[in-house]
Amino acid sequence: MGRLSPGITSGRLSDADYEANFADLHPRLDKHEALVASDRCYFCHDAPCMTACPTSIDIPMFIRQISTGNAIGAAHTIFDQNILGGMCARVCPTETLCEQACVRNTAEHRPVEIGRLQRYATDVAIEQNVQFYERAAPTGKSVAVVGAGPAGLAAAHRLAMHGHAVTVFEAKEKSGGLNEYGIATYKATDNIAQREVDYVLSIGGITVKHGQKLGRDFSLADLAARHDAVFLGIGLAGVNGLNVEGENLSGCTDAVEFIEGLRQAKNKADVAIGRSVVVLGGGMTAIDAAVQAKLLGAEEVTIAYRRGKENMNASPFEQDLAASKGVTIRHWLQPKRVLGDGSKVTGIELEYTALTSAGLAGTGETVTLRADQVLKAIGQSFEADGLGGLEIKGGRVVIDAEGRTSMPKVWAGGDCVKLGEDLTVTSVAQGRDAAMSIHRALA
Amino acid sequence: MADLRNNFVGIKSPNPFWLASAPPTDKAYNVERAFKAGWGGVVWKTLGSEGPPVVNVNGPRYGAIWGADRRLLGLNNIELITDRPLQVNLQEMKQVKMNWPDRALIASIMVPCVEEEWKAILPLVEETGADGIELNFGCPHGMSERGMGAAVGQVPEYIEMVVRWCKQYTRMPVITKLTPNITDIRRPARAAKAGGTDAVSLINTINSIVSVDLDTFAPSPTVDGKGTHGGYCGPAVKPIALNMVAEIARDPETYGLPISGIGGVTTWRDAAEFLALGAGNVQVCTAAMTYGFKIVQEMITGLSDWMDSKGHKTLDDISGRAVPNVTDWKYLNLNYISKAHIDQDACIKCGRCHIACEDTSHQAITDMVNGVRQFEVKEEECVGCNLCVNVCPVENCITMVPLAAGTIDQRTGKPVDPNYANWTTHPNNPTAVQAAE
Numbered sequence: 031m032g033r034l035s036p037g038i039t040s041g042r043l044s045d046a047d048y049e050a051n052f053a054d055l056h057p058r059l060d061k062h063e064a065l066v067a068s069d070r071c072y073f074c075h076d077a078p079c080m081t082a083c084p085t086s087i088d089i090p091m092f093i094r095q096i097s098t099g100n101a102i103g104a105a106h107t108i109f110d111q112n113i114l115g116g117m118c119a120r121v122c123p124t125e126t127l128c129e130q131a132c133v134r135n136t137a138e139h140r141p142v143e144i145g146r147l148q149r150y151a152t153d154v155a156i157e158q159n160v161q162f163y164e165r166a167a168p169t170g171k172s173v174a175v176v177g178a179g180p181a182g183l184a185a186a187h188r189l190a191m192h193g194h195a196v197t198v199f200e201a202k203e204k205s206g207g208l209n210e211y212g213i214a215t216y217k218a219t220d221n222i223a224q225r226e227v228d229y230v231l232s233i234g235g236i237t238v239k240h241g242q243k244l245g246r247d248f249s250l251a252d253l254a255a256r257h258d259a260v261f262l263g264i265g266l267a268g269v270n271g272l273n274v275e276g277e278n279l280s281g282c283t284d285a286v287e288f289i290e291g292l293r294q295a296k297n298k299a300d301v302a303i304g305r306s307v308v309v310l311g312g313g314m315t316a317i318d319a320a321v322q323a324k325l326l327g328a329e330e331v332t333i334a335y336r337r338g339k340e341n342m343n344a345s346p347f348e349q350d351l352a353a354s355k356g357v358t359i360r361h362w363l364q365p366k367r368v369l370g371d372g373s374k375v376t377g378i379e380l381e382y383t384a385l386t387s388a389g390l391a392g393t394g395e396t397v398t399l400r401a402d403q404v405l406k407a408i409g410q411s412f413e414a415d416g417l418g419g420l421e422i423k424g425g426r427v428v429i430d431a432e433g434r435t436s437m438p439k440v441w442a443g444g445d446c447v448k449l450g451e452d453l454t455v456t457s458v459a460q461g462r463d464a465a466m467s468i469h470r471a472l473a
Numbered sequence: 474m475a476d477l478r479n480n481f482v483g484i485k486s487p488n489p490f491w492l493a494s495a496p497p498t499d500k501a502y503n504v505e506r507a508f509k510a511g512w513g514g515v516v517w518k519t520l521g522s523e524g525p526p527v528v529n530v531n532g533p534r535y536g537a538i539w540g541a542d543r544r545l546l547g548l549n550n551i552e553l554i555t556d557r558p559l560q561v562n563l564q565e566m567k568q569v570k571m572n573w574p575d576r577a578l579i580a581s582i583m584v585p586c587v588e589e590e591w592k593a594i595l596p597l598v599e600e601t602g603a604d605g606i607e608l609n610f611g612c613p614h615g616m617s618e619r620g621m622g623a624a625v626g627q628v629p630e631y632i633e634m635v636v637r638w639c640k641q642y643t644r645m646p647v648i649t650k651l652t653p654n655i656t657d658i659r660r661p662a663r664a665a666k667a668g669g670t671d672a673v674s675l676i677n678t679i680n681s682i683v684s685v686d687l688d689t690f691a692p693s694p695t696v697d698g699k700g701t702h703g704g705y706c707g708p709a710v711k712p713i714a715l716n717m718v719a720e721i722a723r724d725p726e727t728y729g730l731p732i733s734g735i736g737g738v739t740t741w742r743d744a745a746e747f748l749a750l751g752a753g754n755v756q757v758c759t760a761a762m763t764y765g766f767k768i769v770q771e772m773i774t775g776l777s778d779w780m781d782s783k784g785h786k787t788l789d790d791i792s793g794r795a796v797p798n799v800t801d802w803k804y805l806n807l808n809y810i811s812k813a814h815i816d817q818d819a820c821i822k823c824g825r826c827h828i829a830c831e832d833t834s835h836q837a838i839t840d841m842v843n844g845v846r847q848f849e850v851k852e853e854e855c856v857g858c859n860l861c862v863n864v865c866p867v868e869n870c871i872t873m874v875p876l877a878a879g880t881i882d883q884r885t886g887k888p889v890d891p892n893y894a895n896w897t898t899h900p901n902n903p904t905a906v907q908a909a910e
């Protein structure tokens with residue numbers, strides 16, 4: 031035990047360090063801060079921020095409501111468009127969405143703090159458990175939702191609002207999808223994922239069945255036969271493999287799995303981490319895994335990404351965050367071989383890459399990094415059985431603009447479809463819009 | 474959900490937010506957009522007599538003052554009444570009212586102070602289906618030079634006379650719009666009441682020069698090198714308007730006279746304050762001109778959410794609720810004693826409270842305690858004036874704490890008297906009435 035212990039061990043830090051490291055990344059604004067921040071909004075006409083929000087929240091309106099002391103009204107405005115506005119306020123890459131589009135970003139490189147204001151308003155409403163929506167009179171129609179992630183929850187809420195009876199089938203023991211199992215710990219403190227699930231479900235008319243897995247416990251055809259409509263929001267349950275030598279050595283694991291373990295750990299001191307950690311990938315998952323590895327007490331953490339800085343899916347803000355926590359990001363390196371002592375990881379051999387006329391290619395030159403843990407964050411993949419003849423393309427469910435799949439009565443949205451970015455907020459938008467399409471179809 | 478439906482002198486609207494007579498209500502195009510955005514009613518831009526309409530300047534009409542971050546705080550204008558032909562306005566009003574039967578549509582009128590003129594225009598207006606008329610006795614520039622607007626509004630006898638004509642020649646409810654450019658707002662209100670008005674609305678704009686261009690030495694807005702005084706409106710005038718509304722609401726002679734509150738209404742909160750001081754509804758101009766018609770949605774949701782949170786069900790539950798609490802200075806309780814209290818955890822040690830009190834008030838706040846920078850109230854000096862609260866940059870850092878009856882006031886050394894006592898009976902008052910034995 032101790033900060034510099036070799037191998038993968040837990041308890042590298044003091045309790046106080048764990049607590050400080052995993053505290054809220056951007057704590058909630060207090061009332062005065064919120065008033066000052068809201069005062070900066072110009073209440074723009076046809077506001078660019080609103081256009082940039084995948085759920086089209088009326089941002090000028092909710093900020094104005096905050097500025098007049100009506101945080102509850104502000105929350106109402108937010109939830110009208112995005113019932114998971116609380117989580118989105120914490121996890122949206124605002125620097126590439128609303129805040130990038132804010133005219134004050136254009137004018138002075140200092141956007142209105144839309145995300146933090148959204149958090150302020152939604153926190154107030156969720157804490158006071160103010161419910162804005164009532165179910166319409168029951169329609170007698172029943173809809174099955176598969177997956178209780180952002181897409182599934184948004185769809186279920188909208189369907190319940192319109193009076194349909196909703197049953198959610200969720201493979202895991204808890205609802206929330208990646209909000210519960212994937213989002214970085216310091217973005218989702220105080221059990222917000224579960225509190226938000228409870229808040230969303232309080233509308234009533236939604237039954238969630240946990241431990242129910244599509245492909246194992248039932249098939250899509252079963253659901254379609256038993257319900258008037260089905261919404262698939264199953265995300266990406268699989269992960270991509272490295273397909274290099276040494277991948278199966280102990281200590282070489284999947285980053286999403288590692289984060290899931292961390293998120294579910296009651297006590298961060300129980301989560302084991304290597305002294306030297308190498309993370310493979312260039313997206314949000316790579317950053318989150320690397321930062322949290324560092325926060326768990328790893329001495330050195332390196333992200334190795336096979337392309338350049340500008341190609342990284344992680345935003346500049348996320349990259350800066352990683353750098354500020356002491357993570358080293360190295361570009362143009364791809365894994366060649368995971369090195370080990372026969373059972374455990376001891377290092378990794380990486381090959382330099384370059385763009386050639388034929389695309390990305392290894393240059394033949396290699397570098398070896400010491401590592402007792404390798405985390406793979408090279409992408410999740412679509413994985414589901416029991417879908418029958420549902421059209422899948424490029425590893426994702428094919429949908430039209432309204433969220434309809436190739437099968438009658440079946441809609442889909444969120445990460446499991448190929449449309450828009452893999453973000454919480456896009457999944458919410460797709461779930462909500464598919465629900466409206468279902469509602470129209472059932473009318 | 475609170476019920477925001479408004480019934481103002483029999484004129485019904487789905488909410489108490491009307492657009493005041495001004496550019497936002499100048500023509501059908503604007504008013505249609507306003508109703509779509511949710512406004513409960515409009516007072517159409519002031520109509521003049523038949524014949525060639527007035528002309529406006531073709532240079533700048535507006536001047537303004539702003540906060541450091543360009544937040545518009547006060548607007549000044551030199552616009553006149555409508556510069557479109559009367560018949561065009563009347564036709565459009567008729568059409569709009571037909572399109573929006575559930576919204577209030579009021580005609581604002583300003584014609585010369587001659588009975589025949591009023592007698593001539595009223596039937597034309599009535600024919601549009603308008604819900605009522607508003608008499609513009611307020612315009613402080615241009616029109617007043619021609620003996621109309623504020624020139625009438627400043628002479629109570631004229632007000633009474635014109636109101637009387639209107640009550641005689643139309644069945645429509647009459648709202649008399651008052652100018653604030655007068656010493657005692659109760660006089661014109663009483664005159665309007667004497668003439669039989671159904672309601673008063675106030676305030677119109679305040680005579681003002683918002684700024685002087687120090688390069689050209691001309692007031693702004695500057696039209697070809699010259700400027701004139703204009704009418705001031707927007708957030709900055711609200712305190713003046715609130716007082717005038719309250720004065721009329723609590724004047725025994727006009728008590729109960731319906732009031733449409735105008736002047737600086739920008740948020741739901743402003744509206745709620747006008748209502749509390751006795752207004753039956755509010756009218757808005759500058760906020761719409763600054764932010765667009767959509768701003769009404771903030772006002773509607775804000776008012777409704779606040780009413781819900783307080784358990785107020787209808788506008789009647791709040792209208793006039795603050796009126797009994799507005800009184801004359803001489804009736805304030807002189808035995809009520811409060812002291813400033815500084816929350817040391819919240820204090821950021823800027824020293825503003827100290828210097829304000831030290832230089833300009835009662836030397837009741839320290840700047841140093843035992844050799845360290847510290848700001849503490851000296852209770853033995855504090856008169857409870859509230860200046861420090863107002864200059865402190867940290868909200869709720871300084872609060873005024875009332876002393877409980879019986880406790881010793883450190884400043885006077887005397888216990889706090891539990892009994893109410895005001896100036897009228899104070900021993901220092903030479904005209905004090907002696908308390909009955």
Ligand SMILES: Cc1cc2nc3c(=O)[nH]c(=O)nc-3n(C[C@H](O)[C@H](O)[C@H](O)COP(=O)(O)OP(=O)(O)OC[C@H]3O[C@@H](n4cnc5c(N)ncnc54)[C@H](O)[C@@H]3O)c2cc1C
Nearest residue numbers: 177179180181201207208244264265444445452453454457
């Ligand atoms: C580590 C990580 C960090 C991220 N950070 C961010 C971030 O900061 N900001 C951001 O906007 N986005 C982030 N994302 C992306 C975001 O989490 C996803 O885009 C979003 O959660 C997708 O929502 P979804 O509902 O489509 O899928 P999911 O959240 O994956 O939910 C799918 C649900 O379906 C269930 N399910 C799956 N298969 C079955 C089955 N066969 N039967 C029944 N149930 C099933 C799953 O258990 C899960 O509950 C991150 C993703 C990862 C992996």
Ligand SMILES: Cc1cc2nc3c(=O)[nH]c(=O)nc-3n(C[C@H](O)[C@H](O)[C@H](O)COP(=O)(O)O)c2cc1C
Nearest residue numbers: 493494495519550609677706707736737757758759
């Ligand atoms: C440009 C402009 C033109 C106005 N024209 C009229 C008018 O024609 N008739 C009238 O009664 N009031 C007129 N007003 C006064 C407004 O109706 C209103 O009384 C005043 O602006 C105060 O309200 P506010 O602070 O919400 O702007 C005008 C105000 C402005 C700014």
Ligand code: SF4
Nearest residue numbers: 071072074079132133
């Ligand atoms: S773009 Fe910026 S300033 Fe404009 S409405 Fe949106 S948040 Fe406000």
Ligand code: SF4
Nearest residue numbers: 531532533534535762
């Ligand atoms: S607001 Fe419109 S009409 Fe007025 S000066 Fe600007 S562009 Fe011209």
Ligand code: SF4
Nearest residue numbers: 820821823824826865
């Ligand atoms: S003005 Fe307020 S913050 Fe400044 S020293 Fe006084 S109490 Fe402290």
